[in-house]
Amino acid sequence: MKKYLYSSIFLLLTVGFASCEDYLDTPVPSIDQYTYFSNDQTALDALVGVYDPMGWMEYIQYLDWAIGDVVSDDADKGGGGDSDQPQMLDMEKFRATPETPTFSIVWKQLYIGINRANRVIEGVTDNNNVSAEGQKRITAEAKFLRAYYNFCLIKVFGAFPIVDHILAPSEFAQPRNTLEECWAAIEKDLKDAMAFLPHKKDMPASELGRATWGAAAGFLTKAYIFQEKWQDAEPLAKQIVASGDYDLEKNYGDLFTIATDNGIESVFDVQKKDFKMTQWGDENEGSMIEIYQRSRDARNGGWGFNQPTQNLYDEFETGDIRREWTIIKDGDVLWEGTPDEEVIYTNYDPVHNPDAPKVGYCKRKGTIPMSQRPDMVDAAGLNVRVIRFADVLLWQAEAAVHNNSDWKTPLNRVRARVGLGNSPYASDPLKAVYHERRVELALESHRYWDLVRTGRGNLMPGYTESKRYFPIPQIEINLNPNLTQNPY
Template identity: 30%
Template structure:
């Protein structure tokens, strides 16, 4: 009887629709029409969707993976610099190996992964702005703040693209038309800095100094991001004005302990200005909100932290940079003449005594090395934590790694590599060191020295030293302030740039900083031949000035940009 009834229902439906095509007009499953979203709840959902792209990831893993577009830029900012190796083994994720080795081609899937992630974020911000005017249950004040948050996010995503590829299309809510799928096929011939600046300025002008919901951007997040953009443009006076305002607000301070910037239990602390929020056990079935972009970057084995995957290993060059001289200061010019002792080639069962020379205490909050406590997991065992020491070196990454005490609370139930340790994209220490940069160029060298000394004073706090089970410092930590007045601008500039490397090592900033400082070619072409003595795959690698400052526009995006048989996107010089 049920079958007959069902058959009659189908026939009736067929008759009712046989003279009309309206039955074909079906909304896609798992999609909402604009009219459903044009209200307060819908707009907030769209805005949260835009925020969710800050970590670079939104879709199921396939050919495009989370680590290609990770918000911390570990591949493009660190592995593509002198801070880190790809690590693991030669045959795992070969597209990263190509980037590390300077074999940079436009068909590398990683470049398209980053491009897609950022333009997905831009599209979501524009969705908010296009639908907002039709939402009638939102007050004028709320509307202004929603616009400001959306424009901040759009500015941020374009900023990420700008520093990666330089000449990229700027897509705003006026450019994209839902009824014209080719509306975003616009040339990349325009320098988009003015439009990035305008988005960030609009956000700064409207956003409140604080937000009740953690993770929503504030006036000072916009100010810091705009100041950073100005530094990339060498507009030091404009950057200084904004950075001075952040300091004058009194809202932020350096945390007493350096490592509090890298713990889930101290997320959104007094030093944090702009964080990418990570969460776990929040209903996402795969734990994908838990810093999925860094999921490869954990010790490989050893019965400790995890069993996967051994990527993102600190370079010997970075480790050497943490050595200090007799005055407790960085060895700006000759830090790489002699290596900090490592356990390269030594089995974990064999005896090993760690380096006993003077080092900056931030070393052991940045790098995992044999004989030094690895967070609260016990002493780093060396080779047991490394997948292939001969290929990737003896060191492990550390800043993003969860503590043992986080497991089960700040880690995903079935995969502790997915965790709630936020990525601090901008913190107060950035503001102070950026101010030091600006003061050197348009202000006072002595003010610059004071800002750097504030950073070093915090690092010198013995309460923040990594300690052994006996409560004593785990290594010979010696760090002091610059006691002599700065009178040489070039030397001051070098000191500030070096301090930024020490403070932000392994945080995805290094290559972009080298490029904006105009020293990428000199620095990396000194790094490659020296490091090649340890990592033979770096033999013959060269940074080509005038080409490698930026990555290539992804080939597939150029092909997809065609209108009337002609590409609207132009490739970067040299590719």
């Protein structure tokens, strides 16, 4: 393990990031480590630094969808051919290695987030300079964020070294904990966070984007689902549903717009905003996903990655409007009748789109109109929907199938939003849930993990159970001989 991952990272060399108006938007002042936590405000300023790695490019803006969509059967890599992002092609073909560059960057960045969370937790705990209520709220948020970063690690790499405090030099070379210990640490942090986080409906608009009770409960439900703890998952999902904090957006097509960032269906968004900055990199606090996945045709100006497969296209039922809001066909017209009206081209064109496949699709979710596109390619102001209410309803349905309880009510609530009745797979409840998850959440970075956690990895050519988790970065093993490699 790299020593600096656990050292006293300077938390506050970041800017706030969010689509809200106050809390996470505020540039963080420079404060040395000795005055981090001299009062509630400095503790809150430090907390912004814990949120910041969540939005950095390499995980949420790249690896999460590269694995969740492209490695799965929902999408192909796309882009400008095999030489364009070859590491993504290697992941898609299940031939990634410990030298794959993005793995080492993600490992480092996630541990930066964990270290920052630990610094805040230790800085405010039993600190008389911070109010009792401030200690509870800030510690709860930091524990939620630590659980989030740990969840990202366990999804990609499996078991990892648990770091729940600022390490002494003698502790730098930790071995990996067991999977069970890692899940237990995630669960504990989320439960602790739930105890002191507010409900979304009780938060002022200026604080939207911060962690909530529902966000922590949502990730805890997801942890139960990943571990097949059905008896725990169903009642917690039902509790979220009954909380009154969330509902389905009335119109499915409104889900992936800047206008619905942190909206009624958002259980947790990673916050993105275009600050109209001129430099390249994470300092922008915006997103690269939109340009990564917009059509590569010169008339549309994107890079053409994460192209939906025919297999995904065919999964949608006749009359399911979610297909048109998920997948763009060649010649589709978006924002028709507005100044942003645009024809999207996805097919091969030797003049405008020479890198496209002969027949292709593009992802519609997250494609934003020209008037909202940023000047810098990495600065789109559209949040990343990490957990939304439909996801919770479908977790409830999946757990209910395993518990022999009512799975139809939550599933049909999702279907009713788009005008559909009973599932065509109602005689096979698990198939009905799996189908609904695929079409409802398509191209939202879920499919790969849904397949492997449910024993359906064989639907991805080249997959074997030994490839469930991706390789630990070799540079980390070189630095820490106590780390063991995954059998990839």
